[in-house]
Amino acid sequence: MNRIELSIVIPFFNEEENITGVYGTLKDALKSVNRTHEIIAVDDGSQDRSFDILSSLAASDPCLRVIKLRRNFGQTPALAAGFDAARGDKIITMDGDGQNDPHDIPDMLAKLDEGYDLVSGWRKDRKDSFLSRRIPSILANKLIQRVTRVPINDLGCSLKVYRRDIIRDIQLYGELHRFLPVLAKWVGARIGEIPVGHHPRRFGRSKYGISRTIRVLLDLITVKFLMSYSTSPIQIFGATGIWCIILSLISGIATILMRVITIDGNPIRTMTRNPLLLVAGILGIIGIQFIVMGLLGEINIRTYYESQKKPIYIVGETRNFDSD
Numbered sequence: 001m002n003r004i005e006l007s008i009v010i011p012f013f014n015e016e017e018n019i020t021g022v023y024g025t026l027k028d029a030l031k032s033v034n035r036t037h038e039i040i041a042v043d044d045g046s047q048d049r050s051f052d053i054l055s056s057l058a059a060s061d062p063c064l065r066v067i068k069l070r071r072n073f074g075q076t077p078a079l080a081a082g083f084d085a086a087r088g089d090k091i092i093t094m095d096g097d098g099q100n101d102p103h104d105i106p107d108m109l110a111k112l113d114e115g116y117d118l119v120s121g122w123r124k125d126r127k128d129s130f131l132s133r134r135i136p137s138i139l140a141n142k143l144i145q146r147v148t149r150v151p152i153n154d155l156g157c158s159l160k161v162y163r164r165d166i167i168r169d170i171q172l173y174g175e176l177h178r179f180l181p182v183l184a185k186w187v188g189a190r191i192g193e194i195p196v197g198h199h200p201r202r203f204g205r206s207k208y209g210i211s212r213t214i215r216v217l218l219d220l221i222t223v224k225f226l227m228s229y230s231t232s233p234i235q236i237f238g239a240t241g242i243w244c245i246i247l248s249l250i251s252g253i254a255t256i257l258m259r260v261i262t263i264d265g266n267p268i269r270t271m272t273r274n275p276l277l278l279v280a281g282i283l284g285i286i287g288i289q290f291i292v293m294g295l296l297g298e299i300n301i302r303t304y305y306e307s308q309k310k311p312i313y314i315v316g317e318t319r320n321f322d323s324d
Helices: 019-031 050-060 075-085 102-112 130-148 164-168 176-186 212-229 234-260 275-307
Strands: 006-012 037-043 064-068 090-093 118-122 160-163 191-195
Touching (some): 006 019, 006 075, 019 050, 019 102, 037 050, 037 075, 064 075, 075 090, 075 176, 102 118, 118 176, 130 176, 130 212, 160 164, 176 191, 176 212
Parallel strands (some): 006 037, 006 090, 037 064, 118 191
Antiparallel strands (some): 118 160
């Protein structure tokens, strides 16, 4: 089998009206690339004729490989299934709704060849509802930039190009597909971004709404924790616990001083009626619990890495190790 240079991974979910158009536009765009390729279409448990249409196209095009998931697992598992099946040196992802423009792929590949490990599309002129899609996206991207320090303007754009070795080092869970550039940065990837075209949806309706903002915020907390504390959870839980204990001690000392110091022979406040005594006790208990949580997290992390013989580092390149 000839070496495959490009793998294009496209998740589909109830997109029967868009499949033929997306496939045709993509094949036309790939003509100008002139690289060996495969298209991996992942049917994420569609309830319409999506799989039948994909199967029909695959019958006449050996470059089109189709995966059908048993049910609708979501975009992250669908992408993970495509990544696992991909054989190309470079992996391209795009949506199956026809809004991404495959004719941007040559420019993205050229950008990748400048030395980047991942190139993300930026929908500067986005053709979506301003209130329900664009405003939440702008706010979410600004927040994610600030928290993760990854300078990507449009994390939600599905049109991205990756080097295979970067994808290999990333494990996807939950709904972390939109944070792939952040996770890639975590494993040492060099990331680029270029403006890409965006088309209004012609058929069907979006599977995303404003409600996903909450899920994005929760995923952001997960990603921040993974980036900063995944190999040493005691640093965050223990530090929080120590601060709680310090505040507990301050409250306790203040309670004692208010009992000891007197004005006209009467204490400033008795200990039994001083709310600071209750605060001291609660903070002390919370502090101990946080430290214990950190220790349990450390045990779990060590069990996770040692049981799988999983390293806590990722090697980029080696020299003179071929004989080992």
